Amino acid sequence: MALLPVTTNRVSTPLNNQRLLYQLNNDQLAIQHQYDQLSTGRRVLRMSDDPAAASRAIGYQRGIAYSDQLVRNANATEAFYQSTDVVLDRVDNALIEARGAAVEAAQSVLSEDQREALAMTIRQNMESIVAAGNGMFNDHQLLGGVLESGAALQFENDTVRFNGTGAVGQTKVGTGNAETFTVTGATAIGIGGTFQTGNSLNAAINDDTRLVDMRQGIGVNPGIITLSDGDNHVELDLRNAATIGDVVDVLRTVELGGRSLGVSLGADSISIQYGDSLPGTLAVIDAEGSTLAKDLGISNPMGYRSPPLVGDRLSPRVTSSTKISDLGGGAGLNLANGIVIQRGSESFTIEFDDAETIGDVLIAINRSDSAVHAELDEIQGRINLSGLISGVDYSVGENGGTAATELGIRTADADTLLSDLARGRGLSLNPSGPDLVITRPDGIDLEFDLEGAETIQDVMDLVANHPDNQDTRRVRVALNSVGNGLQLTAPTGTEPIRVSQPGLSDAGVYLGWIEEGQSEATAQTNIGVSQLTGEDYSPRDAGGAIDTLLRLEKAVRDGDISEIGRLQAQLDDDLDTSSRTRGRVGVWTQSLIETRSAIEDETVLLKSQLSDELDADLATVISELGARQAALEASMRFIGQASNLTVLNYL
Incomplete structure (x- = not known):
């Protein structure tokens, strides 16, 4: 609490008055600040009050706001989980009831009326699953794809069409990765699942192959390497290389002891030797921190391996932009005449005359009327096909050529078991x-x-x-x-x-x-x-619980005991799929509750630390306020005494 010294007779009257008024104003401001602290409960009301504490408080406030948002996200996610659990409970009950009807229908002594009654029971269970599959929460499909507001499942004659997507919603409820708050129809009830997993498209490398795509997507890290023939050394900085062609071009410029290098690319390999094809020492060494030679499989630090140095298993991952001419081990694919997709009694011919990349092939299939969705598995380098209509058979065959076989998606070939x-x-x-x-x-x-x-x-x-x-x-x-x-x-x-x-x-x-x-x-x-x-x-089933129930309904009406037995086993698998998905949702819910509890505890701690920085100690404030009021009273008394002057003071 600052106080100015008492005025002396050697100080001029204007300066004396100024000093007295300054002391009075200072006391009044201090008292007002104490009143502000009492009324707000805050010690720091502005940055200038305590810059260090205010800076720390801003960080705490930011953390509290972030934690509060995470809690809101967790609450919304829990609501989605609860709604999904209700939907999957309905699916489980329908499948269990249908399983019981299937067991009863497997008897050979049932009358036509009894079979019809069981078939109707199965039909009702199937419709219950369709209704559950169209369940929504907060304007989002629970099983049909996030951001989808329309019905994901739609009846078409004696079939059910899936109009949804495989998109899932994600949100952040912790400091780690984003959490998924919806499930897909494929994972929950098998709708829109894969009926044909293709064979590898066997992509080959060429000069334009990106380093990040090589080794099945693991990638090759650019770096610095040194080449030596034992006497001469050449260091190559390839940190800016983007494609394997960039690496090859630089290697071909190297000369060691007057001998140039011969570098060639295979379907999934790179080979380095001397241009004259004669033997000799050829060491390839990664610089410190570089793994380029190791990634390419040509590392030979001691020169023990005789040239040619061959690095293999460099096949790139297949992306939608991969050229058809780069597939089939570099020989390309012959897609002339296209393919035929059979869906039930309908046949669809798909041609690839204008296709240049594997993405063009996917687009041609997906834009056809075959109700088949083609998706590229980049990791495995193959095409997977999903049927969007339940209750019909699917098959993919040739149209007079070899396109289906070369794409690896023919459903019935010579290798079929x-x-x-x-x-x-x-x-x-x-x-x-x-x-x-x-x-x-x-x-x-x-x-x-x-x-x-x-x-x-x-x-x-x-x-x-x-x-x-x-x-x-x-x-x-x-x-x-x-x-x-x-x-x-x-x-x-x-x-x-x-x-x-x-x-x-x-x-x-x-x-x-x-x-x-x-x-x-x-x-x-x-x-x-x-x-x-x-x-x-x-022929392939579309797959999923709805497809199983549609087929089971027909088998019960026809009295096909063998087919009923097969579909019973399929129902068990469908129930297992739904139950596992429901179990995962339960695990997610429990994990979410624990995460939210931890976040709430963290919020309490942050608020405590924020209070320590900003909140006022009322006892201290009241004590200081009394002292300030006493100081103000003393200042006012002194000013009164000092101002009570007469001419006698100057005699």
Whole structure:
């Protein structure tokens, strides 16, 4: 509390008055400041009151505001979790009830009315799942994709179409990564799930391949390397290299002892040697902190490896901008004639005449009317296909070319396992005789035992290598050039080709040659050729709980006990999928509650520290206020005494 010294007689009257008034004003301001502290409870009211404390307080206030926002985010996220749990509970109950109906329908002694009643029960459960799948909270779809306000699931005749997306909402509720607050229909009920996982597109590197895309997306880090022939050293700064071509161009400029370097790129490799192809020491050393040579697989610090130095496994990841000419190990893909997508009884031809990149292929498929969604798996370098309509079969085949095979998305090819036929049930073989009989047009029976066959190619080899099928009138077997299936052809004879399945065998049916419910099939004759064109032997379910229930409803009405049994197992998988998703939501909720509690505790601590910096100690303020008032009274008394002057004071 500052006080000015008492005036003296040697001080002039104006200066004396100024000093007295300053003291009075200072006391009044101090008292007003004390009153402000009492009325607000704050010690620091402006930055100038205590700059250090005010600066710390601003940091605390910022932290409190951030924590409060995190708590609000957590509350909103918890509400989404609770709504999702309600939806998934409805799905679980519907699947459990449908599972019970399926078990009852698996009996062979039910009447038509009983089967119809069970089918209607299954239908109601399916509609309940559709309604749950269209559940919304706060104007967002819970299962159909965040930011989607329309119905995600829509009935179309006897099918259900998925119009949603796989987008999920994320928010920040802690200091770590963003938390997901919605789930997708694919993860919850399998809708819009993948029905075909493609094969690797086998991308090759070229001069334009980015370093960050190499090694399947792991990347190659630019850096500094040193090359040496034992006597001479050359340091190369490649920190600004963006593509493998940049690296190659710089390496080709190097000369060691008058010998240039020969650098070449393979489909997934780089090779370095002397340009004259003669032996010699060629050391490649990473500078400190650099991993370029190691990443490229050409590191040879001691020169022990003789040239050529070959670094492999450098294949780049496949992105939507990857050129079709760079796929297939660098040979490119032949997409002439396009592909055929079969959806139920409808067929869709998709052409890629204008496609230059893999992204163009995806766009062509996604913009078709086939209700198939194509997505690129960049990590694995392959295309995955999802069916958007439940209750129908899907297949992807050729349209007279090899596009589907080269893209790795043909659903029925020579590598298809026989155990995957009949929708995963495999073939039933004849225990007391041949499993399949093909009668040639000249009347020769070709009998086949499929016991040791594992793939479609094995069946094709059995036909081609049968000892009674080696002459010019032999039966040939090949994959259909359009769509999927197996085709048998032979020169015409007295009778057309005939295929039969003796005894308990169903091989002819599930290889696509014989209609279900029949035991044999006869070929057609066309311009001197007997030809039997088989159906697709590996149609794919769209997948998901709704697709399962639609198929189960039909199987119950038809009394198809075998199909009901298969779908029971599928229902178990669907229930497991839904339950696991619900369990994950529960785990997320528990983790969220714990995180929110920690944030609230942190907020309390921040507020305590803020109070320590800003809040006033009322006892101290009241004590100082009394002292200030006494000082003010003393100042006023002194001013009165000092101002009470007469002429006698100057005599």
